[in-house]
Amino acid sequence: MDSNTVVSWPRMSENIDGFGLSPKKSDEVHVLAVDDSLVDRKVIEHLLKVLACKVTAVDSGLRALQLLGLLDDQKIPSETNDFVGLKVDLIITDYCMPGMTGYELLKKIKESSTFKETPVVIMSSENVLPRIDRCLEEGAEDFIVKPVKLSDVKRLKDYMTTKEVRGESQGREGIHKRKLLDTSDVSSSSSPPSISSSSLPSAPSVIDSPTRRLKMASTD
Amino acid sequence: MQNMEVDQMQRQYLDYIKSLFLEGFLDGQFLQLQQLQDENNPDFVVEVVSLFFEDSERLLNDLTFALDQKGIDFKKVDAHVHQLKGSSSSIGAQRVKNCCIAFRNFCEEQNIDECLSCLQQVKQEYCHVKNKLETLIRLEQQIVAAGGSIPTMEFSF
Numbered sequence: 233m234d235s236n237t238v239v240s241w242p243r244m245s246e247n248i249d250g251f252g253l254s255p256k257k258s259d260e261v262h263v264l265a266v267d268d269s270l271v272d273r274k275v276i277e278h279l280l281k282v283l284a285c286k287v288t289a290v291d292s293g294l295r296a297l298q299l300l301g302l303l304d305d306q307k308i309p310s311e312t313n314d315f316v317g318l319k320v321d322l323i324i325t326d327y328c329m330p331g332m333t334g335y336e337l338l339k340k341i342k343e344s345s346t347f348k349e350t351p352v353v354i355m356s357s358e359n360v361l362p363r364i365d366r367c368l369e370e371g372a373e374d375f376i377v378k379p380v381k382l383s384d385v386k387r388l389k390d391y392m393t394t395k396e397v398r399g400e401s402q403g404r405e406g407i408h409k410r411k412l413l414d415t416s417d418v419s420s421s422s423s424p425p426s427i428s429s430s431s432l433p434s435a436p437s438v439i440d441s442p443t444r445r446l447k448m449a450s451t452d
Numbered sequence: 453m454q455n456m457e458v459d460q461m462q463r464q465y466l467d468y469i470k471s472l473f474l475e476g477f478l479d480g481q482f483l484q485l486q487q488l489q490d491e492n493n494p495d496f497v498v499e500v501v502s503l504f505f506e507d508s509e510r511l512l513n514d515l516t517f518a519l520d521q522k523g524i525d526f527k528k529v530d531a532h533v534h535q536l537k538g539s540s541s542s543i544g545a546q547r548v549k550n551c552c553i554a555f556r557n558f559c560e561e562q563n564i565d566e567c568l569s570c571l572q573q574v575k576q577e578y579c580h581v582k583n584k585l586e587t588l589i590r591l592e593q594q595i596v597a598a599g600g601s602i603p604t605m606e607f608s609f
Contacts, residue, residue, distance in 0.1 A: 271539040379542045
């Protein structure tokens with residue numbers, strides 16, 4: 233039972249490097265996680281690591297932009313720009329943050345030439361349809377309602393792997409917005425323990441075309 | 453002999469954690485976190501819970517201060533409660549989270565008395581869950597120290 237002697241933590245040693253400027257394995261997904269909550273950062277970081285993603289977690293939109301080299305004072309010619317080599321495969325950000333919101337961060341990312349193709353996922357504790365709409369319209373790939381579960385992150389990873397395999401950027405059709413329709417989360421504060429749900433597949437059959445459903449709702 | 457001890461401890465642990473769920477102190481999100489703990493990250497739950505304690509205590513202090521002011525800035529109070537709601541939700545501290553939901557409503561109404569009452573309530577609920585979690589972790593550590601493994605809960609209700 234004592235197998236404590238040899239524990240290989242390849243992911244850990246790469247992370248010590250800090251901001252991912254070291255060459256990453258080509259199949260390893262690098263995720264930039266942005267959340268002002270210490271607890272949530274810890275949770276999301278771990279969720280992603282469990283799925284073998286390399287994670288860089290920062291506490292603000294400003295930090296994220298700094299890391300991505302997108303702050304106004306960082307607009308220097310690419311020859312001298314250290315950040316040109318930074319590979320980020322996914323950015324996952326909280327919506328409600330002091331200073332810069334996740335939405336504002338999303339906009340800045342989508343306006344950039346370097347990272348506009350990078351998928352951005354928004355997390356929020358509030359299941360507010362107009363908010364979700366706005367984010368999706370601004371180019372967010374997906375929207376996760378907190379608290380974040382392993383199944384949420386798994387879904388994202390599957391999406392990313394598929395994208396890489398296909399070698400093309402997916403449109404929004406493939407988005408699972410299961411959480412949108414999970415109205416039981418919205419109203420009831422006494423949600424039953426989701427013990428059984430963690431073992432179920434994450435996408436209920438009701439949602440076949442979430443994007444269309446969303447569009448229909450907004451044109452009514 | 454040791455096996456019997458471990459069995460007992462495991463039973464005690466299971467009974468305890470079940471009660472926490474039945475009494476609404478914890479919800480499914482806590483189980484999610486437990487499921488994420490493995491040999492590579494054996495202290496994950498303890499780490500997150502510790503962060504939650506730190507974070508909550510800071511927020512409760514901030515709330516006390518904010519509600520003690522002559523001119524209460526309800527936006528600020530709401531922001532703190534929102535944060536506490538978020539972190540308690542993320543670790544599955546259901547009662548604390550529910551307190552925060554009610555608290556936010558009163559912030560919106562700018563009802564000072566109710567807000568003060570909510571603050572007391574949330575402090576109490578926080579103390580309760582803190583004790584419970586500390587006990588739970590202690591039970592886990594006892595089991596591991598005795599050479600046993602922490603049993604996983606498998607029941608639905």
